[in-house]
Amino acid sequence: MPGRRVAQEKSQQTENWPPKVALAVDLVLFTVRNLGRRPELCVVLIKRSEDAHVGMRALPGGFVRENENLDEAAKRVAKVEAGVTENLELEQVAAVGTLDRDPRYRVVTITYVALIPSDRQELLASGGAAADPRWFPVSDLPPLAFDHTDLLNRALAHLRRNLLESGACFRLLPERFTLGELQRLCETVLGLADGQRLDRANFRRRLLREGRGVGRERGFAFLERAPGKRPGRPRPARLYRFVPEAFQRYITERRQRPLS
Amino acid sequence: MPGRRVAQEKSQQTENWPPKVALAVDLVLFTVRNLGRRPELCVVLIKRSEDAHVGMRALPGGFVRENENLDEAAKRVAKVEAGVTENLELEQVAAVGTLDRDPRYRVVTITYVALIPSDRQELLASGGAAADPRWFPVSDLPPLAFDHTDLLNRALAHLRRNLLESGACFRLLPERFTLGELQRLCETVLGLADGQRLDRANFRRRLLREGRGVGRERGFAFLERAPGKRPGRPRPARLYRFVPEAFQRYITERRQRPLS
């Protein structure tokens, strides 16, 4: 009886249709601080100033407005609640809509993750809708409002899983960087302790594809020597530059391999 | 001025708050038909019977109700619109909320993908809210309503990217299957033409990890010999069984490898 179903849906539309399900975005903005000395993976948390969970720490988030895309909503929230605008490349993680995750109404949230620089832009704390945005080390997080601890962990897993494929590292580094800095960055994001650091030689080979120049021929060398050296502590290191075009070729090629 | 912001938000709450953004789920249900003879990757499409895009083909979809989770909504839609209930393991693909994607209201949709059996369950066409659900080969799709062609392509890419990691293949096969059947299935999902089929020897090695028993020792052998043979056309083939526990160990181990 398709006709009957249609009528039923139409009546629902006029009464309480569509259903009252609020749609929000939540942002998990990571950074690595103190890349030189004692690097630490940190995340932006705000302090809630509204009725539910007042005073608790939470992820920056907000409702999606009628006249904005999801990505626009996410960028607006990043700007208004955390003051972050620069170099912001958000990735969608997942939509979560557990029934009781917000005591006030039914809220379905879409989680975004990003790795952003923190040293060069002192953008936080300039204020916004939510109070007192601050960096917290992920190794020592306060209790979070709602299910935000869960969202954060999912986002972190997502970030770690495709750290290289997303090219997120390079948005955090200065334009010219040493391989040591890149490696420290990756290790910090991956949460590797000093005992289980990545092998230097293998790391540089993987990124430069030195072995008999295999990668270079196929255009996979997405790191390029940059002029100059970083005047180093024990020894000055070569500088490299990220080449987005070559990186894009590398990714698309990688995606085409059938299984693996 | 955090106080001012709070007041502002509260007033918005009473008036038109939260914003009127409808939340929907759309399902991309794939299957492989005629696995023996001439296998074909197909997808469920319904015929729209409501005001927008009437008569056009579209993905099964529906609004998320106030009292159900996202996954529940997806399963309900699968049942009501396509008649699919059995062996349904949905995976979230992405949330899409382009402003003008639905002419009626603002609709944000969450796309789910699944690979389901079609031969053993004649579940479709038993009717539901949407008219005439049918299988369509992805190689020859009709024009779809809204942005559903785009959603479908994204879902297909998602399915292909982690065909093995998701274990989706095995939910489509009978409990005992031959490696040939599994390979045909994978090739069909990947859309490989006859000229670019996967290498048999390498395929079976990858799945059985025969090379000096590497995988077996680490517990990665998630395929297990099953008794009996499939009485074959040219030659009877051995039967195998999928071992979910070993598969789970394999996946978690795989995820832990830092980079790659």
Added chain:
DNA sequence: TCAAAAGTGTTGTTCATACACCCATGG
């Protein structure tokens, strides 16, 4: 008997891992 698919072997290449070793420099 013969086509066609199942099953196995072989070889070379690429990649990952784990090392060992020199180099350069600030203290």
Added chain:
DNA sequence: CCATGGGTGTATGAACAACACTTTTGA
């Protein structure tokens, strides 16, 4: 000088790709 991190070489083994070969059956 020497501790420390940058840069390079190398050996081993796993994974992958391409290809040749044997085996088994129904028609």
